[in-house]
Amino acid sequence: MTTSKKALKKEGIRHAEYYNLTETFDELYKKSQEGHIFTDLMSIIASEDNILLAFRNIKRNKGSMTAGTDGKRIADLEILPKNVFVETVKRKLAWYEPKPVRRVEIPKPNGKMRPLGIPGIWDRVVQQCILQVLDPICEAKFHKRNNGFRPNRSVEQAIAQAMRMMQRQHLHYVVDVDIKGFFDNINHTKLRKQMWTMGIRDKSLLCVITKMLKAPIEMSDGEIVFPTKGTPQGGVLSPLLANIVLNELDWWIASQWETMPAPPNIKTFLNKNGGENRSYICKVYRKTKLKEMYIVRYADDFKIFCRNKKDADRAFIAVTKWLWDRLKLEISPEKSKVVNLRKSYTEFLGFKLKVVPNKGSYKVRSHMSDKAIEKTKRDLMTKINHLEHPSDRMEVHRLVGEYNSMVIGKHQAYAIATCVYEDMDKIAFGLNKAMKNRFRERLKKKGTIPDGYIKDVYGKSKQMRFLDGYPIIPLAYIRTRNALHLPRAVCNYTPEGRELIHKPLGVNVAIVRQLMEEEISGESIEFMDNRVSLYASQHGKCAVMGVPLEKEEIYCHRKIPNSMGGNDRYENLVIVHKCLRLALMVKNPETAKKMLSETPLDKQKLKKLNKIRKSANLNPIE
Numbered sequence: 001m002t003t004s005k006k007a008l009k010k011e012g013i014r015h016a017e018y019y020n021l022t023e024t025f026d027e028l029y030k031k032s033q034e035g036h037i038f039t040d041l042m043s044i045i046a047s048e049d050n051i052l053l054a055f056r057n058i059k060r061n062k063g064s065m066t067a068g069t070d071g072k073r074i075a076d077l078e079i080l081p082k083n084v085f086v087e088t089v090k091r092k093l094a095w096y097e098p099k100p101v102r103r104v105e106i107p108k109p110n111g112k113m114r115p116l117g118i119p120g121i122w123d124r125v126v127q128q129c130i131l132q133v134l135d136p137i138c139e140a141k142f143h144k145r146n147n148g149f150r151p152n153r154s155v156e157q158a159i160a161q162a163m164r165m166m167q168r169q170h171l172h173y174v175v176d177v178d179i180k181g182f183f184d185n186i187n188h189t190k191l192r193k194q195m196w197t198m199g200i201r202d203k204s205l206l207c208v209i210t211k212m213l214k215a216p217i218e219m220s221d222g223e224i225v226f227p228t229k230g231t232p233q234g235g236v237l238s239p240l241l242a243n244i245v246l247n248e249l250d251w252w253i254a255s256q257w258e259t260m261p262a263p264p265n266i267k268t269f270l271n272k273n274g275g276e277n278r279s280y281i282c283k284v285y286r287k288t289k290l291k292e293m294y295i296v297r298y299a300d301d302f303k304i305f306c307r308n309k310k311d312a313d314r315a316f317i318a319v320t321k322w323l324w325d326r327l328k329l330e331i332s333p334e335k336s337k338v339v340n341l342r343k344s345y346t347e348f349l350g351f352k353l354k355v356v357p358n359k360g361s362y363k364v365r366s367h368m369s370d371k372a373i374e375k376t377k378r379d380l381m382t383k384i385n386h387l388e389h390p391s392d393r394m395e396v397h398r399l400v401g402e403y404n405s406m407v408i409g410k411h412q413a414y415a416i417a418t419c420v421y422e423d424m425d426k427i428a429f430g431l432n433k434a435m436k437n438r439f440r441e442r443l444k445k446k447g448t449i450p451d452g453y454i455k456d457v458y459g460k461s462k463q464m465r466f467l468d469g470y471p472i473i474p475l476a477y478i479r480t481r482n483a484l485h486l487p488r489a490v491c492n493y494t495p496e497g498r499e500l501i502h503k504p505l506g507v508n509v510a511i512v513r514q515l516m517e518e519e520i521s522g523e524s525i526e527f528m529d530n531r532v533s534l535y536a537s538q539h540g541k542c543a544v545m546g547v548p549l550e551k552e553e554i555y556c557h558r559k560i561p562n563s564m565g566g567n568d569r570y571e572n573l574v575i576v577h578k579c580l581r582l583a584l585m586v587k588n589p590e591t592a593k594k595m596l597s598e599t600p601l602d603k604q605k606l607k608k609l610n611k612i613r614k615s616a617n618l619n620p621i622e
Contacts, residue, residue: 015057018053018512018516019053019056020513021049021053022498026493028044028137028493030140030493031137037201038137038201039201041202041205042205045132046094046129048086050129050132050133052525054089054132055085055529058128058236059074066118068119068120068123070120072122077525078524078568079526080524082523083519089122089126096208096211096212097211098119099120099122099123099215100215100216100217100218101118101234103117103219103225104118116232116233117235118234119234123212127235127237128236134237137198138240138243139492139493140493141247143254145158145161145297146243146247147297148298148301152490152492155298157484158296158297158298159349159366159416160416160483161296162303162305162348162353163364163483164485166355166362167355169294169305170361170362171292171306172340172341172355173307173312174338175303175312175336175338176335176336177336178335179300179330180330181230182242182300182329183230183231183232186230186245187328188210191244191245194245194247213227213230213241215227245327246297246327249297249323250295252326253293253295253319256291257282257290260285263281266284291306291314291315292307292311293311293315301348303346303348309338341353341354350368350413351366351368351416352366352369354366365419366419367418367420368423372414377427380406380407380410380427380431381434383399383403384431387399387438387439388439396468397470400472404473407475410424411478415479415481417480419480420478421479421480425476428463428475431475442467443465444465445465447466458471461477507540511551512532515531515532515554516528516532526568526569527573530573531556531575534573542575542577543575543612544612545599552578553577553578555577555578557581558573559573559616560616561616564617577599579599580596583595583609583621584616587618587619592621593622609621
């Protein structure tokens, strides 16, 4: 339950720097903190920089490969010239008419189906444009213990906050509230009012969002449904809208205790971390009839922690009534209850938590939830089934890699449970038995582990096994770690907050700007966008010679040319000095060598050049 001091790399911030939008977003964040009213947000949303940033942020999302009702994917947009793409998005924002949303259903762990709504790809780009501008405004208004679908926050922060309340604040009663079909029951009128209250008062924008919410839904059987409430899970903007809806709940619960002003005769002071010290204020208020209650929330999954059963019972009734009266949301009676954490576990985000006696006090004991254990067992067993009859050795290599990646992912996700070893050991017992029975002589106790992450982290384990010579990561070889809190200063929208997240861009921003604004006839938006990325990732230097490049010296080369089936993907491009252009394209190595007569390259640089030539099946230059 400590605070992370590790710097994080965040692509979203990096992308905003490319398009010179950090100052704009910082200004929106600051104004929102000061209570500013925003009446002209569409001019920022429809700006070329914001549209190009939306393309960059959305193009490699998993969902961008999924088609909506229009049948289009991100690949259909990548081939468009930049100016055509930008003008199309501007036109859609000016006269917005969304395509029907495609309804699909995915299975939930409990056997039921979760409905997802997949907007058309152009609608997703429009939603991303809006999200980028609304996010800094809303971030300034959101509560500190709202952890879902927000930058820099995750399940780990929510669990860290819950554990702190149980162990450090001794809050041993929790109100479990389950909202019935939250995403399907969001009231559109109430949502617009909440946005208006937050200062988002651009009527053109609110009109666009209303049309998004009311977009027709195409069911799997072809039936068209016109929604009167709810927001589709699967939409780019849906998580932010859901947070806006429940933001009012966060602050209402805080107003019942946390933000209750100090009595006139009580003086307050700040802690070292900048927060108000309210210990004496709380001591005074505990003698009154106020309910001591604290919320920890991740999307629509939240817990309310209380000090005693009386407060918890009162909080349960109050929250149930408030959700219906204010948001028209019902709770599920069979899933909602008050839990005494000294006697029973409470489940939260794939974990189950309780407190146990420890040296005259109490400490947190946490496990993977029963559903998480079953899902882990099921997922890994599926991988083992695939490994039983592989087609060839390369297939074994790939499938073992997938199995190991899944184990690493499970370890990273659940290592914050204090008793995670017991859970993993229980799962591993069955899996190891299955491996032994199915793989038989293919499974060995000894083998060679290649240098890298697996050797560094798991290499000392005696549980390591080798399938056809490939190392299998032992599931039970795991050590618990503390769940980390988010440092108070971390924020995407302040210079100080960004310094804690990543290093500044570190290249000539003026050249980045020139690259972004340049138009090259016939080149796709993907090529133009990736050219900017490459310049930044190469720190403004030539990939072969390693020298800093001026704008007029930059040449973006396709390693595999279009004539050979090449594309404009990031991995197929490289930034080099213009003087190397012909040497990378000429077939005859002797002719290419003559072209380098004025640019002598040493062995190391020539090796880099030849590596690029090899991608196009060109002979090396001697």
